Amino acid sequence: MRATTVDLALDTRGGAAGRRTLGWTAGGLSAAAALAGGFLAPTDAAQGPAQRLMYLHVPAAWVAYLAFGVVLAASVAYLIGADPRWDRFARAGAEIGVVLTALAIGTGSYWGHLVWGTWWAWDPRLVSTALLLLTYTGYLALRRMLTERTGSRDGDRPVARPAAVVGVAGFLLVPVVHFSVLWWRSLHQQATMLAPERPPIDPRMGLALLLAVAAASVVALCVLLHRVVRLERRRSVPAATPADPARRAPARVG
């Protein structure tokens, strides 16, 4: 049996079993990554224990890029085929990406406090990352606003189409964030694992970092699938009170 991501997102017994397996994989990888990052990897010579924040910060940032990549792909797919399922992938991807970007900024800020000696700097990498967070928060806010303004449900065409356009455009920022440390003078160090000529990194540190990125990717995939199924269930239930005028009234607090 071949299970694709889309099969795993089905609200069926097979899909649920697949998601459970994936959940265990995510748990196992996370445990391995925690052990590797916490104990196997040696303490860094220059930065001391603070460098271990890398095993949280880098996966958060990388998987946030991946999540925004999901938003991009799903938005393009929606614009082509208008299949509401892709819209659910886009929304779930944006939610995950926003949380992970915030996590990357938080861990990075603490790391900066410990090693750079400052919580925040008006530096190209930091500023572009903040803009990225703002953009996808705006994407989610736009969805909410369109839902309320048009009186349609999230996932309907009046919401999904403009959202898909923003979802595609927003991705333009991702390469800006990633290459900001090369294009401009920055306080932030450049990439290590993805550098064209990889600078020296202790192999145990490299392993811990790769494990952490893998674990974060699989955990994020799990969350994505569960979220897509949840959004689908919410839609397939006929709106509880379709004729309820309160649903359309924008003044309702809920």
Next chain:
Amino acid sequence: MIRRPGRVALIGVLLAGGGLLVTSALRDTLTYYRTPGEVLADPELARERVRLGGDVVPGSLRHEGDLVVFKLTEAGHEIVVYQRGVPPETFREGESAVVEGRLSTDGVFRSDHVEVRHGNEYRPAEVGPSDAR
């Protein structure tokens, strides 16, 4: 669901935040720091408060009262820095740092803020004296 005034306020805050971020950021952000070479070539550049980045010259670091004195170098150009206040713990000779302040007419850069830049190389701390040759 958020009520309309709340929504308008939220969007307003987001827009204002974005605008502030962009305008205040772009001014200094794209060139986060100046190099010693640039500042020596055009000292007027550093009469206003600027950031100066370079490597801390080994052997140049000393303490004079509450001043920390060192040289920053980049591509053969050096500037003497008088730093008021304690630099971060990670501050070392041979490592890269960014200081914030202005160039005095005597050619000394007087700063009051140090940020330590670190490279993208990671290696374990020496385990013991047996490692040292």
